[in-house]
Amino acid sequence: MTTPLPSPGPAPRSxxxxxxGTLTAWLFLAPALLLFLYFKFIPMFEGLRMSFFEVRPYLGxxxxxxxxxxxxxxxxxxxxxxxxxxxxALGTTVGSLVxxxxxxxxxxxxxxxxxxxxxxxxxxxxxxxxAVAEVWRIMYHxxxxxxxxxxxxxxxxxPQPFLAxxxxxxxxxxxxxIWRGTPYDMxxxxxxxxxxxxxxxxxxxxxxxxxxxxxxxVTLPALRPVFWILFTLAAIRGLRxxxxxxxxxxxxxxxxSEVLMTLIYKLGLQRGDLGVAAAGSIVLFVATLLLTVLVxxxxxxxxx
Amino acid sequence: xxxxxxxxxxxxxxxxxxxxxxxxxxxxxIVFTGPLVGLLVSAxxxxxxxxxxxxxxxxxxxxxxxxxxxxxVYGYLLNSFVVVGFGLLLQMLxxxxxxxxxxxxxxxxxxxxxxxxxxxxxxPEEVIxxxxxxxxxxVPPFHLDLIGSYAGMILPVGAWGFSILVMTEFMKxxxxxxxxxxxxxxxxxxxxxxxxxxxxxxxxxxxxGVFGFTMIWDQYLLPxxxxxxxxxxxxxxxxxxxxxxxxxxxxxxxxxxxxxxLPSIIAFLLFQRQFxxxxxSGAIKG
Numbered sequence: 169m170t171t172p173l174p175s176p177g178p179a180p181r182s183x184x185x186x187x188x189g190t191l192t193a194w195l196f197l198a199p200a201l202l203l204f205l206y207f208k209f210i211p212m213f214e215g216l217r218m219s220f221f222e223v224r225p226y227l228g229x230x231x232x233x234x235x236x237x238x239x240x241x242x243x244x245x246x247x248x249x250x251x252x253x254x255x256x257a258l259g260t261t262v263g264s265l266v267x268x269x270x271x272x273x274x275x276x277x278x279x280x281x282x283x284x285x286x287x288x289x290x291x292x293x294x295x296x297x298x299a300v301a302e303v304w305r306i307m308y309h310x311x312x313x314x315x316x317x318x319x320x321x322x323x324x325x326x327p328q329p330f331l332a333x334x335x336x337x338x339x340x341x342x343x344x345x346i347w348r349g350t351p352y353d354m355x356x357x358x359x360x361x362x363x364x365x366x367x368x369x370x371x372x373x374x375x376x377x378x379x380x381x382x383x384x385x386v387t388l389p390a391l392r393p394v395f396w397i398l399f400t401l402a403a404i405r406g407l408r409x410x411x412x413x414x415x416x417x418x419x420x421x422x423x424x425s426e427v428l429m430t431l432i433y434k435l436g437l438q439r440g441d442l443g444v445a446a447a448g449s450i451v452l453f454v455a456t457l458l459l460t461v462l463v464x465x466x467x468x469x470x471x472x
Numbered sequence: 473x474x475x476x477x478x479x480x481x482x483x484x485x486x487x488x489x490x491x492x493x494x495x496x497x498x499x500x501x502i503v504f505t506g507p508l509v510g511l512l513v514s515a516x517x518x519x520x521x522x523x524x525x526x527x528x529x530x531x532x533x534x535x536x537x538x539x540x541x542x543x544x545v546y547g548y549l550l551n552s553f554v555v556v557g558f559g560l561l562l563q564m565l566x567x568x569x570x571x572x573x574x575x576x577x578x579x580x581x582x583x584x585x586x587x588x589x590x591x592x593x594x595x596p597e598e599v600i601x602x603x604x605x606x607x608x609x610x611v612p613p614f615h616l617d618l619i620g621s622y623a624g625m626i627l628p629v630g631a632w633g634f635s636i637l638v639m640t641e642f643m644k645x646x647x648x649x650x651x652x653x654x655x656x657x658x659x660x661x662x663x664x665x666x667x668x669x670x671x672x673x674x675x676x677x678x679x680x681g682v683f684g685f686t687m688i689w690d691q692y693l694l695p696x697x698x699x700x701x702x703x704x705x706x707x708x709x710x711x712x713x714x715x716x717x718x719x720x721x722x723x724x725x726x727x728x729x730x731x732x733x734l735p736s737i738i739a740f741l742l743f744q745r746q747f748x749x750x751x752x753s754g755a756i757k758g
Contacts, residue, residue, distance in 0.1 A: 196570065203631035204631050206607070208631075274479065285497045291737065302712075303507050382478065433693075449598075
């Protein structure tokens with residue numbers, strides 16, 4: 169580029185050119201924005217509105233103020249569902265994180281067979297939840313012929329009721345959640361491990377640090393941001409769990425595994441109590457939001 | 473000594489280390505693929521007993537798949553393919569259009585648009601499912617009733633913040649010179665878009681395609697609230713009703729579950745590289 173080309177075009181054309189550029193920009197965006205408007209934002213505001221009304225199709229809605237919220241927060245079924253959701257989210261998240269980190273450390277490396285192990289181990293993540301849950305429901309068959317009972321029978325443990333008992337239904341759902349969540353966390357930890365500075369390992373070895381100390385002082389601090397992201401994502405996802413519970417137990421036996429979403433679904437779409445269900449959804453949303461804010465706050469307070 | 477990994481396991485040699493590795497890696501593969509292998513084996517198995525689920529084959533028969541046909545499973549499968557086919561086409565088109573605008577244009581209000589995209593990703597679909605069922609029954613301003621129609625299952629998955637943002641990031645990397653050259657040659661906006669930009673985005677199209685596919689294929693609540701007749705069920709939501717069929721035991725359920733799982737597993741195995749890339753970039757960036 170030695171001689172700049174004379175450009176007669178741009179100068180007079182620039183203003184209308186830019187305007188039409190803006191117009192095309194909005195035209196290209198329009199489909200996405202319209203779909204978001206109709207299927208995300210209108211439902212969101214509609215949900216907020218509904219939560220203050222007694223929703224009566226064909227009769228017109230009636231303003232009831234905060235009655236729906238009072239109804240739902242006083243409902244013992246809702247309170248225990250909130251408790252179950254929290255337990256399930258926490259158990260699944262922590263279980264998947266710890267196991268995922270452990271497995272990531274164990275299969276870190278470049279060998280060809282490790283690639284195979286990773287691909288195979290990752291399969292649970294991509295599989296369709298509804299189908300996987302059916303498989304686990306069959307494996308959890310309570311009698312001594314159930315598959316998992318057969319396996320733990322080899323270890324000398326007697327048959328467990330799993331989904332059939334109020335004491336173990338939630339734990340059994342958690343078990344499947346951990347099975348499905350661990351490989352995902354593992355892959356993200358593996359991606360994080362790639363970024364760890366190898367010279368620090370070398371330096372640690374020169375200083376005579378043991379493997380444990382190397383892990384404690386080099387690897388884990390480097391993984392901290394990954395850990396926070398995974399924790400937030402998994403905990404939020406855990407609060408909204410629906411399909412697993414709906415397919416495995418549908419909240420039973422006797423409400424022992426009822427979670428927020430299964431209860432909201434039953435309230436809204438089976439019992440037709442739309443206003444109360446909408447209030448429940450808003451409570452779920454606020455819980456998710458609070459959790460996000462809390463985690464961000466804790467994360468900021470961390471050194472470094 | 474080598475410092476490739478935190479624990480340095482890969483470098484360990486000797487018979488004991490080899491045995492430990494075989495046990496560890498073999499155990500992992502069995503635990504994570506076991507239930508899926510069991511499904512594959514049992515779906516072709518002969519037993520009709522509700523506990524007859526095993527990794528060890530007990531015969532081979534296609535009976536379960538024939539019976540699944542009698543129970544309408546292939547109809548549900550077809551519904552699933554219709555929804556995922558049109559849904560994915562719409563989602564990818566919407567995503568590339570939006571991304572083109574976000575990556576290549578400068579206009580006022582762009583940061584607000586980006587904020588809107590992020591907001592939709594923060595808003596869990598479970599939270600809006602109840603009001604969405606109301607909105608779908610009476611879409612303003614035309615008072616359209618989409619409940620009981622495929623459109624009701626397809627349109628809501630048409631725009632997805634994740635694919636728009638992945639696509640936007642990728643399009644930013646496409647050199648501006650190519651676009652300018654096309655303009656100088658007299659190509660219009662749409663023509664430039666389809667003949668220059670889009671072909672260069674093929675790797676990113678793979679990413680949003682495979683993620684969009686699994687996202688739509690996994691939809692549960694949406695078809696559950698939209699389908700009013702059992703003939704409109706997609707395969708995942710039909711599974712639950714197949715449990716109680718007395719004549720065929722769990723055979724039909726297993727065959728149908730396998731059919732529900734296979735497409736996403738095949739998609740994953742075919743597009744593994746794109747999958748892993750999209751996964752890590754999506755998660756690390758939050």
